Amino acid sequence: MGFITLQRHPKGLEYLRIDTPTFEAEVYLQGAQLTHFKPKNRAAILWMSDEESYEPGNGLRGGVPICWPWFGKLPGEDYPQHGLVRKLPWQLVKSHEESSGQVVLQFQFPQQQLNSMYWPFKCEVTVEMTLSSTAKVSITTKNLDDKPFVLTQALHSYFRTSDILKTGVSGLQDCSYLEFGHRSTDKAPIVNFTKETDRVYDDAPSQQLIHTPEGQISVSRRHSKSCVLWNPWIDKAKRLERFGDDDYTTMVCLEAANVLQDQIHLEPDNAYTLTTEFGWQ
Numbered sequence: 626m627g628f629i630t631l632q633r634h635p636k637g638l639e640y641l642r643i644d645t646p647t648f649e650a651e652v653y654l655q656g657a658q659l660t661h662f663k664p665k666n667r668a669a670i671l672w673m674s675d676e677e678s679y680e681p682g683n684g685l686r687g688g689v690p691i692c693w694p695w696f697g698k699l700p701g702e703d704y705p706q707h708g709l710v711r712k713l714p715w716q717l718v719k720s721h722e723e724s725s726g727q728v729v730l731q732f733q734f735p736q737q738q739l740n741s742m743y744w745p746f747k748c749e750v751t752v753e754m755t756l757s758s759t760a761k762v763s764i765t766t767k768n769l770d771d772k773p774f775v776l777t778q779a780l781h782s783y784f785r786t787s788d789i790l791k792t793g794v795s796g797l798q799d800c801s802y803l804e805f806g807h808r809s810t811d812k813a814p815i816v817n818f819t820k821e822t823d824r825v826y827d828d829a830p831s832q833q834l835i836h837t838p839e840g841q842i843s844v845s846r847r848h849s850k851s852c853v854l855w856n857p858w859i860d861k862a863k864r865l866e867r868f869g870d871d872d873y874t875t876m877v878c879l880e881a882a883n884v885l886q887d888q889i890h891l892e893p894d895n896a897y898t899l900t901t902e903f904g905w906q
């Protein structure tokens with residue numbers, strides 16, 4: 626076997642390169658972030674920005690960033706967007722190759738790195754990836770404190786398409802969403818992209834399909850009622866860091882989440898696992 630090798634990007638970040646008879650993948654220890662996933666004989670599924678500089682301490686623009694213990698700007702305007710863990714190194718605590726070609730990786734976020742100014746709770750945070758012809762990414766939070774806390778989070782997956790104008794998402798028909806402060810519901814069977822899209826669906830079915838010119842990507846979620854659908858479109862693309870002006874034409878984010886009414890109340894000693902799984906249909 627020997628499918629997994631530890632490599633170092635010229636800018637210094639360490640990552641795992643995995644090459645099996647079934648798939649290839651790359652996972653950065655910073656952010657425990659899957660940045661590349663490609664089943665053999667199929668196109669790559671995840672989008673990664675060509676403008677990414679891979680500087681240590683920056684978020685990596687693409688793949689599956691981990692947003693924890695809050696999503697977006699919440700709980701306060703001065704809080705770092707999308708939480709505390711996506712720009713810091715995680716520890717690899719398990720890597721297991723099965724003869725079938727399936728690979729299981731487990732990462733833990735070192736508790737001492739948690740900024741107690743923003744997050745004054747003891748907890749254990751683990752990301753597990755099960756990679757084969759599909760990729761499954763889970764994040765488990767265990768409350769080790771003596772008081773409960775409230776958590777929002779997302780597995781912020783960037784998917785690749787060759788043409789956003791020929792891309793749509795099914796599985797969201799009749800679901801209510803919040804976008805730019807307004808509530809709405811889409812009656813169409815497929816959501817298409819013609820402008821900036823930044824929707825939080827708070828009670829969506831557990832599976833969607835992304836229809837791209839390359840085929841259909843199935844994206845499913847567990848322990849998650851909410852999901853986020855995002856494409857920055859023309860103007861926001863120009864303002865985003867590590868994102869090319871035309872990059873909005875080749876990506877779409879469909880994020881497994883626990884946000885809005887779907888936020889998690891975690892009592893002491895309890896644990897909660899959010900999971901997303903994706904692959905070609």
Ligand SMILES: O=P(O)(O)OC[C@H]1O[C@@H](O)[C@H](O)[C@@H](O)[C@@H]1O
Pocket residue numbers: 684706707781823824853855865866878880
């Ligand atoms: O640039 P960031 O912090 O990675 O965020 C990217 C996007 O993440 C999405 O999840 C949000 O809905 C967008 O509003 C945001 O712009």
